[in-house]
Amino acid sequence: MNVFLKKRISRYLTVIATITFITACSSVATPPEEIPPALFSELEADSAFYLNKDTQLGSDDNLAWQFLAVQALIKEKKFVMADAVINSLQAKTLNTEQSSALNLLMADKFYAQNQLPETQTALDNIDTQVLNQANLVHYLKLQSELYIRNEQPYEATESMLLLIPHLTVDTEKQTYNDLLLAQLIQLPAKRLNQYQPVLVKAVDETTTQETDLGELVVPEPALPAETPTETPQDKLLAQYQDYKEGWYALAALYQKSKLRPNRLTRELNLWKATYPDHSAQAFMPLVLADITAISPYQPDDIAVLLPLTGRFARQGKAIQLGLLNAYYQQQQALSNKEMPLPKLHFFDTQLTNGQQLADQLTEANIDFVIGPLMKKEIEELLPLIENMPVLALNSFVEQKKSTDEDQQPEINEVQWHYAFPLSPEDEARQAASLIHADQHKNPLIIAPNSSYGKRVASAFKQQWAALTPTSDVNVEAHYFQSKSKLSTFIADVLQTDKSNSRIQQMRSIAQVPLETEVRSRRDVDAIYIVSKRDELILLKPFIDVTVSPFAPRLPLYASSRSHSFDRTNMQNKELTGLVFSDNPFLLDPEGSLIQEVEKAWNKQSFSTLRLFSLGVDSYQLIEQLVYLQNTEGAVYKGLIGELSLGADNNVKAKLSWAKYQDGILFEVATPITAE
Incomplete structure (x- = not known):
């Protein structure tokens, strides 16, 4: 253990060992409603109640009520009012214990606002030696959560190791034990x-x-030597x-x-x-x-259901190649071990129907299924093979429980049926989370005028509304139709056409030369673009030249749809400053696997390589699914991204983000998780 860490742990243990509880006695009983509850306890009243108590007392005796008012305001997401009370408290002379409690409240507020660096700064300003038991436990919980959000598993484990011995509620002990193990196993094996x-x-x-x-x-475990000193x-x-x-x-x-x-x-x-x-x-x-309940799938016969002929044969064969790549990697890894490999059985979904496929799977003694790829095939096949584990390569088809229009749709509920879609809607939700984390308040969406574009825009809007429940911002979505009209489209979106119209009216009225400057709208502070590469290459310069020269440059974000190989490196330079999402596999052009694939399978599009990644990850997920299903916070790092499993058995992929700068890709760090 290094000296710094030993001192830190020693300090915590000293604090914990010396905490005492003091009971105040009085000859006159105080009514319960006049005694402020403990800070960071579960508050029963709302912020108005505690603010009213503060007003009634009107002296330094109201400090406890003010602290409680801040806690309640944060819970209610009334951050402006919380800041006002915090400013009032900061203007007072507080002792060390009160200052530390106030910093802890400020950390809570920053965390609730998704301001993670500010949260850590507030926590760093806390003197943990003066915190009482309840406040210390709250501090360690918040610090642990922050480390987990920032993907710092070692620091998270250190905080939880200090926290867990002082939890008193059994459900919390179980929750944090589960969480601690999930963080520990992310550490390098050498350290563990x-x-x-x-x-x-x-x-x-x-x-x-x-x-x-x-x-x-x-x-026998070695006992520490005990000396008289x-x-x-x-x-x-x-x-x-x-x-x-x-x-x-x-x-x-x-x-x-x-x-x-x-x-x-x-x-x-x-x-x-x-x-x-x-x-x-x-x-x-x-x-x-x-352990028996979470044993991983170890199939002997795996069926892979893909379209290998017909309209979607190219997509099917790309997934097939990815599966075979993962299969042969496993074969090499087990070459020196006496462990049998499963058998792969490929079925062309274009040559048979659902019932015929189900019969063939039973006849071949299949004990795990990868696929199908098309939603219609998933809808038809899954009810016929409810006894087989399945990893479908698209999302489940929602079904109505009844004819009642108000009834919520029902999704597939078979415990061992999983879905692994490459979802543009999930990507849009992650984009909304990143733009929100970057402190933007009024983003705008540009997408194609198609059902695809509208689905993606709708997913972005829904996620933004969930992230900003107290805001009245209604995210605008604008849909373009053709590349030839993108210039006028952008002028309309940024309202420079209206500015031009006003200038012409003034010139007509004045009848003299006027020195003018076209102005773009100033209420938008970020744009999320969903487009193909050739469309983005036109959209970005149109946006750059349309924004007023004296206005701040608009941050631009884009989806993976517009990420592509640029073998001349000219287009990438034109996209300088653009932030976009994609698979980690495709954001590492120097990686050994992508170079190997590029050499053997030259000049493939990124869309094809994404399907190759899907094939690799779907095969490697077989042994991980039960683990992901039963371990809170568990992730598997695949080619597509950090993969986790939702309660609906949908595999979620946390994508990576990158930015172009003079034609070179730079990774963009983000605290967001897959939604």
Whole structure:
């Protein structure tokens, strides 16, 4: 443990060990409604109640009520009023404990506003040594959540290791134990393995073969040497070290053996014997509580259902190549191990109907299905194979539960049926989240005048409304029809045509030369563009020249639809400043796999390579699906992005973001998650 971390942990443990509870006594009983509840407890009243209490007292005695008013205002997302009360409190002379509590409230406010750097700054200004028990627990919860949002698993685990021993509610203990394991297993194996218990095996000397599980020799855990000079703080640090080592060992064995249930069960039994008094024994992470229930799919015969002829043959064959690439990678990895590979069975969905396919799958003893690709085929086939695990390569088809128009649609509810769509709607929702995280207030959408463009725009609007529930901003969407009219289209969108019209009217009235400048609208502060590459190449310069020269440059965001190879590097230079989303696979042109694919499969479009990525990830997801389904916060890093599984069994992909600068791609960091 490094010196800095040891000092930090020592400081926390000292704070925790010295917290006391003081009960104030009075000869006159105070009515319950006159006693302010504890800060950061579950408030029963609204902000108006606490602000009214503050007004009634009208002296320094109202500080507690003001703190509670800020907490309630943040909960109600009334941030302007919360800032007013915070400013009032900052103007007062506060002691160290009150200042730290105020900084913690400010951190809460920034976090609720999705201002993550400001949240961390506020947390850094807190003197944790003066926080009471409730405030310290709240601080550690918020710090843990922030580290998780910022994808800092090591820092998140350090915070949760300090937090969990001081939780008193059983459901919270279980939740944070699950979350802690999910963060720990994201650490490098080398870091986790430093604490992994040694598996000591009893060996028959005559045969030199391992004996069964019942004869495993469990080493006794080493007890820390105790000397007469050992202080209470030394004991606390030693206890903390044992506690941390137990968690690291637990995460290490799960990280290594999560796809091998028998081995995982054996190593977990060893861990329990090695750490018999560890607190995780009482609230074991759910993924380890019933290992048999989360055993991964290990099929012997996999059916792949794709259109290999006809109109969509190109798409089907691109996915097929990706699947075969992943299959042969697995074959190479297992070449020195005695583990059988599954058999792949390819079925052309263009040559048979749903019932015939279902019969063929049963006859071939298929125990896992990848596909189909088309929604109509998914709708037809899935009800016929409810006993088979399926990873469909498109979204589930929504079905009405009844003829009642007000009834919510019902989606496929079979536990082992999953959907893995490349969804432009999900991409638009992630774009809305990024633009919101970048502090823009009034974005505008430009999309093609088609059902595709309108679906994507609608998804963006819905996500923006969910992110800004207290705002009255109605995101505008403008739809273009043809490339030949893009100039007039942009003039209309940015309202420079109206400015030109007003200038002409003034010249007509004045009858003298006027020095004028066309003005564009100033209410829009970002534009999200959904277009093909050739359309974007025209749209961006039209926007650049249409925006008034004295107005700030409009930030432009685009979808992966417009990302493409630029072998001359001329177009990429023209797109300088543009931020866009895409698969990590396609944003790393120097990556070994994409170079290998490009060499073997020259001059393929990005749309084809995205389907290749879908094929690779769909095969590799087979062993990950149950893990993703049963582990909160779990992700799998695929070619398409960070993959997670929603409650509806839809695979969600968190895309990456990049920006062009003088023709060169630069990654754009983002705290957003897949929606």
